[in-house]
Amino acid sequence: MIRPVLSVRNLHRAYKSGGGMLKVLAGADIDIFPGEMVGLIGPSGSGKSTLLHAAGLLEKPNAGEVFINGKECLKLSDDERTAIRRQRIGMVYQFHHLQKEFTAEENAMVPQMIAGQTSRAARAESRRLLTAMGLAERLTHRPSQMSGGEQQRVAIARALANRPQILLADEPTGNLDPATSAVVFDQLYQLTRQEGVAALVATHNMQLASYMDRLLTVREGLIVPFTPAPISY
Numbered sequence: 001m002i003r004p005v006l007s008v009r010n011l012h013r014a015y016k017s018g019g020g021m022l023k024v025l026a027g028a029d030i031d032i033f034p035g036e037m038v039g040l041i042g043p044s045g046s047g048k049s050t051l052l053h054a055a056g057l058l059e060k061p062n063a064g065e066v067f068i069n070g071k072e073c074l075k076l077s078d079d080e081r082t083a084i085r086r087q088r089i090g091m092v093y094q095f096h097h098l099q100k101e102f103t104a105e106e107n108a109m110v111p112q113m114i115a116g117q118t119s120r121a122a123r124a125e126s127r128r129l130l131t132a133m134g135l136a137e138r139l140t141h142r143p144s145q146m147s148g149g150e151q152q153r154v155a156i157a158r159a160l161a162n163r164p165q166i167l168l169a170d171e172p173t174g175n176l177d178p179a180t181s182a183v184v185f186d187q188l189y190q191l192t193r194q195e196g197v198a199a200l201v202a203t204h205n206m207q208l209a210s211y212m213d214r215l216l217t218v219r220e221g222l223i224v225p226f227t228p229a230p231i232s233y
């Protein structure tokens with residue numbers, strides 16, 4: 001039987017809101033299998049980021065379990081969770097969060113060096129990924145010397161640099177104009193496929209979502225398959 005790379009079980013997350021609690025996730029389940037690309041769509045505020053942050057071990061939910069490669073992670077110590085996040089999970093956000101004093105190549109080297117790679121191996125991998133993202137001519141550019149689309153492509157290369165088992169992307173092209181967004185999304189898609197990495201990609205953009213193997217959405221705190229509304233004539 002093929003084991004999911006990411007499983008979320010019975011996840012609950014509520015936030016304090018005014019005098020009460022806003023229930024965002026209330027029993028959410030999800031399974032992402034090796035190599036598949038899954039879209040997470042849904043209106044603003046429905047809980048996509050909340051789910052991705054919990055699945056990426058960045059935030060602890062109120063209850064539930066997150067399995068990465070079959071291993072439950074929420075009961076682990078902070079250090080163990082951080083180690084799993086660094087080794088097995090790649091994250092891309094709407095904003096690139098690159099280190100501004102580092103070049104493109106160095107930015108993609110950082111997570112590898114933290115994971116214990118030699119600088120030589122990290123540089124080679126960084127160059128390979130940046131070249132695959134169309135940035136062979138930008139290796140020594142700093143973020144301020146790159147366009148928004150280029151910066152985001154560096155962030156994608158960085159997220160894939162440790163050969164994670166799962167890529168979690170939260171509106172990865174949400175900050176870009178539509179034409180750049182389409183190009184960067186296409187590169188994210190091609191490279192993720194080429195690397196064989198499973199991905200869960202939150203997006204508002206239905207055109208981009210149509211590339212995904214399947215689509216999920218958040219409904220009343222649960223993760224359910226997304227079925228497009230029928231077109232009425």
Ligand SMILES: Nc1ncnc2c1ncn2[C@@H]1O[C@H](COP(=O)(O)OP(=O)(O)OP(=O)(O)O)[C@@H](O)[C@H]1O
Nearest residue numbers: 015016022024042043044045046047048049050051
């Ligand atoms: N730290 C917080 N404190 C209070 N409420 C929060 C917090 N984080 C998120 N929320 C609320 O929880 C709900 C879900 O937020 P979340 O960011 O997960 O939605 P989303 O689907 O990712 O939205 P978007 O597409 O706009 O990014 C929203 O109503 C939001 O206002």
